[in-house]
Amino acid sequence: MTTPKVLGDVSSEWALGDYHQFAKMALWELGPQLVDACRIGPGMRVLDVGAGTGNVAIPAALAGADVVASDITIENFAVGKAEAAANGVELEWVEADAQHLPFPDSSFDVATSSVGAIFAPRHQDVAAELVRVVKPGGTIGMICWTRRAWICEILATLAHYDPPPSDALPVRLWGNHDWASHVFGDRVSDLRTTTSSFRRSAPSPAEFVAFFEATFGPIPAAFAAVGDQPERAAALHQDLLDLADCLNIGNSGGPAEYLFEYVTLTAMVAV
Ligand SMILES: C[S@@+](CC[C@H](N)C(=O)[O-])C[C@H]1O[C@@H](n2cnc3c(N)ncnc32)[C@H](O)[C@@H]1O
Numbered sequence: 027m028t029t030p031k032v033l034g035d036v037s038s039e040w041a042l043g044d045y046h047q048f049a050k051m052a053l054w055e056l057g058p059q060l061v062d063a064c065r066i067g068p069g070m071r072v073l074d075v076g077a078g079t080g081n082v083a084i085p086a087a088l089a090g091a092d093v094v095a096s097d098i099t100i101e102n103f104a105v106g107k108a109e110a111a112a113n114g115v116e117l118e119w120v121e122a123d124a125q126h127l128p129f130p131d132s133s134f135d136v137a138t139s140s141v142g143a144i145f146a147p148r149h150q151d152v153a154a155e156l157v158r159v160v161k162p163g164g165t166i167g168m169i170c171w172t173r174r175a176w177i178c179e180i181l182a183t184l185a186h187y188d189p190p191p192s193d194a195l196p197v198r199l200w201g202n203h204d205w206a207s208h209v210f211g212d213r214v215s216d217l218r219t220t221t222s223s224f225r226r227s228a229p230s231p232a233e234f235v236a237f238f239e240a241t242f243g244p245i246p247a248a249f250a251a252v253g254d255q256p257e258r259a260a261a262l263h264q265d266l267l268d269l270a271d272c273l274n275i276g277n278s279g280g281p282a283e284y285l286f287e288y289v290t291l292t293a294m295v296a297v
Pocket residue numbers: 038040049053056075076077078079080081082096097098099122123124125139140141142143145146147
């Protein structure tokens with residue numbers, strides 16, 4: 027039997043669970059959408075921030091770009107590299123915090139982040155770094171959960187058990203056009219946001235929760251945070267079940283369904 031990893035053993039909570047299994051089921055198709063929105067094509071140099079296992083970076087490389095996949099969670103790079111190899115592309119994988127990117131100024135034509143950089147606590151630092159590493163006239167593209175998204179509801183529940191750092195701004199803010207405009211300010215022009223959504227389902231709310239508990243890193247991280255208090259762990263599990271019951275938008279008698287609402291943001295770095 028393998029011992030479950032706990033937060034102290036890994037570089038971030040996203041190394042817990044099974045991120046690739048989660049991404050393939052929950053949001054893999056967001057990557058190609060962001061590649062299209064940013065008009066990524068042959069010869070472009072692209073940085074993907076919070077790349078996970080490559081849902082944007084791999085289709086960007088398939089579109090002919092020269093791609094750097096960056097993330098704080100280096101534990102997920104091996105499976106990302108295997109996924110890239112299975113798709114016949116090779117990327118550069120670099121450990122990087124979105125708030126302090128280890129790349130020179132103006133070194134990319136495009137910087138992308140699909141629900142990755144939104145998890146960094148300091149939004150202004152993320153915006154400043156994305157602008158800094160992209161050439162004037164280049165493109166920034168992000169996918170951001172809205173406050174109505176199932177994932178943001180989960181994060182709000184987890185915060186009761188595993189509070190984020192006191193200086194962390196809420197992830198859900200990125201899903202608001204005015205907030206994004208505020209954090210990028212006049213360093214970008216032509217900032218556009220489009221709201222879209224999809225649904226994910228499971229035979230029952232309990233099975234949806236079970237999938238998230240097994241794969242979505244912030245949940246095992248919250249269980250690890252209350253690890254020495256069995257009653258708190260039981261309360262967390264119950265809160266997730268209650269949330270899944272309450273937010274089920276499936277038809278009665280059918281599978282449980284959940285809303286994944288997101289904003290696609292594109293902007294041009296000011297010349
Ligand atoms: C929901 S996953 C998204 C991964 C991938 N872009 C996708 O769509 O499948 C969030 C990712 O953001 C990364 N992340 C969280 N905080 C970060 C930070 N401060 N800097 C860079 N990456 C970060 C996590 O390690 C994780 O890989």
